[in-house]
Amino acid sequence: MRVLVTGAAGMIGRKLVDRLIRDGVLAGRPITALDLHDIVPPAASGGGIAVTAHTGDLSAPGAAAALVAARPDVIFHLAGVVSGEAETDFDLGYRVNLDGTKALFDAVHAAAYMPRVVFTSSIAVFGAPFPDVIPDDFHLTPLTSYGTQKMIGEALLADYSRKGIFDGIGIRLPTICVRPGKANKAASSFFSGIIREPLNGLPAILPVSRSVVHTHASPRSAVGFLIRAAEIDGALVGPRRNLVMPGVAVTVGEQIEALRRIAGERIAGLIEEKPDPAIWAIVQNWPTRFAASRARELGFVAEAGFDEIVRVYIEEELGGRVPS
């Protein structure tokens, strides 16, 4: 089968492509061709799989049509402008996240065939105030442009699936932790930073209280969700095509305890508490726990606890070496 990945140069995109090449199969069928698309050139080597790299703006005229011309059986649509950038550059966010997504969906419509389309949405489709545990049927009142654009992508995905244009599954990802690489300016950056920096021997700042509760899944789980979404029987899912993914709900204090158990006192001691009212003002409006009942029933699996999330980072990014 042929597989298309948009956003293939992003963190999750690269890990998904690695896994697809390693597995060599998807939904029980051998992967023969892989099309990778991103705004920057995606890495393109795939062992026995024919890998083609495509670079450009998905919302540009003809770009989406060119990508689906070879009629990929599965389309992973990960491309998007991230939350912070969609908020500061209003037009760019709508152009990429709405127009780009609709262009891709319409290109599938024009190509008149029936692929599985997996769309990465986000818990940003929800807006405060929140109950303690957010149910699957919580209403959609996003409080960011990014969340609004993801909500619109979900609505299109559900309607295009209902009309038989394609067979779509949307997955609302929780915060991905531990993100590899450098800290970024996202307000959520510290959730990964307080684990990643100490494991690399570096100091980390904790800008909020240890009592803050948040839900996490590892990059490996995110890839697992994508694979599951590609393989699941659409009839099992029914008309409600957008699913809240499971994750590990923990306090920041529990995150730090997991780090201490795995890497010891000295490493955990690299975290310095330095409350930042600006970050707290943002974080207090974030959701804490999700029921994710439907996704769990449908076989989407996250880590069992935060220790496992720390170990995934050590395995995938530190070659299994626990620092001391």
Next chain:
Amino acid sequence: MRVLVTGAAGMIGRKLVDRLIRDGVLAGRPITALDLHDIVPPAASGGGIAVTAHTGDLSAPGAAAALVAARPDVIFHLAGVVSGEAETDFDLGYRVNLDGTKALFDAVHAAAYMPRVVFTSSIAVFGAPFPDVIPDDFHLTPLTSYGTQKMIGEALLADYSRKGIFDGIGIRLPTICVRPGKANKAASSFFSGIIREPLNGLPAILPVSRSVVHTHASPRSAVGFLIRAAEIDGALVGPRRNLVMPGVAVTVGEQIEALRRIAGERIAGLIEEKPDPAIWAIVQNWPTRFAASRARELGFVAEAGFDEIVRVYIEEELGGRVPS
């Protein structure tokens, strides 16, 4: 002040324009100019108000910019492809209801000023299964392309309002009853038909059980909702800009009893029960009752009972003459 009405040639649009011309004021300020837009030429005479008619496709390049060039203080955005047509003509529905709405919102953004934008949404943003009474925070899972397009319009309205691009209010209209004019092919047509046809001395078919519960508001109430939405203080509404409008929840049997009380046995006897399984299959998935708590608190007022809805039709369409 200057007021723009899109969809001005539609049933609600015409009644809104009549009311605006009759009142001569909106939000306490005299209306000096009225721009009316529709795909067919809207009627254009306004007593002391300068009325300009615009005809064309709102989603055509430059059309929305031309409409907002005069910087209307209030924009009533009623234009749209109706439910049945949006379902049968997928591309037309998205072009008018999504692209047209976004073009209008983006034209306001480009004009860089801050009008009140009133958007007519619909209870079609909700999808079955439903609780007995649908709360204001019921989740959005539309089961039609029309409902999806209205949901997207709402999401854009909320985000553009949050970003300070304009000051938007979305109103989710219930079924409008009694619709004047001829029966149409909408599955909901009979809700008006069983009142309208007998009041005009004609036979009417009732295709569902008398026990079916449905929520209605008169065309006059719909216009009242639009005026209230134009006048309300946005700060009172807060970030959740899309409101379920109130209505009268009655059984079909109660509708018929109201007709009998007002127009007598002979008129009510013109209704023939003729169950239609195809219509029943659609109607059983429709919502029945709405809490509409926020809208009621915010001063949106519907009729107190179905008798009043019948009387509005007799006043507005039959010159107050009750047939016998």
